[in-house]
Amino acid sequence: MNERIVSWHPHPSKPTFVPPPGAVDAHCHVFGPMAEFPFSAKAKYLPEDATPEMLFALRDRLGFARNVIVQASCHGSDNRATLNAIAKSDGKARGVAVVDPAISEAELHVLHDGGMRGIRFNFLKRLVDDAPKDKFLEVAGRLPAGWHVVIYFEADILEGLRPFIDAIPVPLVVDHMGRPDVTQGPDGPDMRAFRRLLESRPDIHFKPTCPDRLDLTGDPWNAFAKAVRPLVEDYPDRCIWGTDWPHPNQQKFLPDDGHIVDMIPRIAPTAELQHKLLVANPERLYWAD
C-alpha cells in the first residue's frame, strides 16, 4: 500500500440548493498533511493530503458555515490532524475523536478543549482491525459532560450490536444510517431494522448521508432519495447531515459534492426540516457550550 489515493472530485459543481444560515456539514474529514501528521501504521488506505484549507474552501463553495470533522480511520487514534483543522477553523469547526479506550480523563479534557464533542466507534472490518465492545463501553462511561458516541456499522451486524448499543450510557449518532441497502426501498428489511433501533431509545440520532456509497444505481441516487426521505420526515429532530468529503477510500467513483448537497431538499423537502437537519440538530450536539 504505497500509492496515495485521491478520493475527491477535482472540480465539484456549485449546488443549486442554498443551505440556511449557520448550516453545518457534520460529517467530513481531513487527511494529514502527512509531512506534519503521519498516517497510522494500521491504516487500510493511504490518501493524498486533504488539508484544512481545502476543507474550508469547499465549505464556503457549498454554502455551509461550519464543519464537524470526524477523525478518519487512516489516522488511527492520533487526533492531531483533526485537532489542527479545528484550531485553524476560527471557531467554525468541532470534532469527533477516535481514542485508545485506555485514554485518561485528563487527555479526554484536552480533546474537549480542542473542540471534540464525541468519540467514534468504527465496526467496519475493512477499516479497523478490532472493535473491543467491553473497552468501548468502559470509556463511553467516563466521557466529558455533553459528549456522545458516533457509531459506524453495516446493516448486517445491526441485530448483533443491539445489546452493545443498548448499554451505551450517552446519546448516539449512527453514521450513514448503518449503511442500509436503500434499493430495498423505504419499507425494506434494512430500513425496518433501523427504525426499530430508533424506536428503542429517543437519544439515537442518524446521518442520512453518503448516497454515493449506499446507492450504487449512481448519481442522481434516486433509490437513496426514495428510501431516506420518509426517515428524515418521521425523525426530524434526530438527524444531522454531512458531505463525507474527502470521501475516504472512494476510488471507483468520485462523487460531485455539489450533487451531494443537492440531495438535501430531496430528503428534507421543507425549510423547517432543512433547518433542523443542518442547523438546530447539529448545534445541539456540537455547539451546546
Ligand code: 0GY
Ligand atoms: C466515512 C466512511 C468511510 C471511512 C471512514 O474513517 C474512515 O476511514 O469513515 C468508509 O470507508 O465507508 O464515514 O467516512
